[in-house]
Structure formats: C-alpha cells, structure tokens
Amino acid sequence: MKRVSIVLSGCCVYDGTEIHEAVLTLLAVDRAGAQAVCFAPDQPQFHVVNHLTGEVTGENRNILVESARITRGNIQPLSQADASQLDALLIVPGGFGAAKNLSDFATEGAACQVDESLALLTQEIYKQNKPIGFICIAPALLPKLLGESVRVTIGNDIDTAECIEEMGGAHIVCPVDDIVVDAQHKVVTTPAYMLANSISETAKGIDKLVERVLGFTE
Secondary structure, eight states: OOEEEEEOOOSSTTTSOOHHHHHHHHHHHHHTTOEEEEEEOSSBOSOOBOTTTOOBOOOOOBHHHHHHHHHTTOOEEGGGOOGGGOSEEEEOOOSTHHHHTSBSHHHHGGGOOBOHHHHHHHHHHHHTTOOEEEETTGGGGHHHHHOSOOEEOOSSOHHHHHHHHHTTOEEOOOOTTOOEEETTTTEEEEOGGGTOSSHHHHHHHHHHHHHHHHHTTO
16 A cells, blocks of 8 residues: 655644645545544644634644544654655645744745755655655645745746746646646645635545546556
C-alpha cells in the first residue's frame, strides 16, 4: 500500500489547517487505496482566532495537538517524518496555518522562512524523486522549499502570485476545479478555497490532485 504523508498546520481556516481541505484529501487518499500518514509541527501556533468573531483570543495552542482533532489522534510530530518510508508528500494547509504556522509567509511574504522540519521533509521527498502535492495557499511556499523555478498555482490572486514570482516560482492561473502539474519536478497544485465557493468545488480540484500525485508513484 502506498504511504502518503499529509502535513497539517493546526485546526481551522484562520489559524490552522482548512478542515474541509484536510478531510477531502484524507478521503481521496483512502478511496485511492493508499495510506495517509499525518504529521504536524509539535510547537505553539502563531495565534488563536475566534472563528465566530474573527478576533485573536490570546490563547496558546499547540499545532500538533490541534491537528490531532482532524485526524482523530492519528498523527505524529513533523520532526519524526522519514521520507524513505513515504511514497509521496501531500500538504493540506488551506487556511492560514500554512502561512502562519508552517512558515511566516503571512507576515513576511516573499522574504518568508519555512518550518525547518517541513523543509527537510519536502527536500528529501524531492531528492528521492517522489511527487509533491500542495493545496490552496501552500503552493506559495514551494519556490522557497525547493529552490527551483517550479510551476504552481494558488488560483488567480495577483498579490500572492507576484510573491511566488519574486521567490523564483512560475505562477499559473488555474480554475478551482483543476490542477497545475509540473511534470519535471513532480509537483501538483490546486487552488481549493483560494477560489472555491463550496465544499463540492473544492473536492473537484483535490480529487484531481490526489489522483495525479499517486499517478506519479506508479
């Protein structure tokens, strides 16, 4: 059975992983007959947001503990991920967790730094010629992670696309129900909730992404 890592960044759109995107990815991986192996950084998250009011609460929460809510507790610290034991890497941040907890892209833009454990895992997966799938805002991190002019999409947001280009990536405009495939680098990306107005729209792109990522492992 193929083992696919899914890296989470907390729980909920404004301060962690976008839950719909995470669950849709877990579902797509399971339906494809692969095993999802989930990871998250074991460290404090950037901040906690009240999802009713949109206000920062001042609470302190742990990224791994919050991510475990989505995976029913079946998750490991990102620092323990071993690329040699995995067939592919999927990142499912959707939501601001990718830009706040897996990196500081939300505050630093093109000058951002990425979580060290995430960088190590992604680079090892890449060196081993295994496929990578990034969803929603997460593709903005790929030029920094890979150090390559990789082709990615976050949909059609001009400001984010410009940051990607500034970091050395090539942004491709893409509709919500489609994917951008960089076959040379085995990288697949999809806009998801960067564009989606419903969970069903989000599912179309994520299903395609998972299918294409797993296709690269054959």
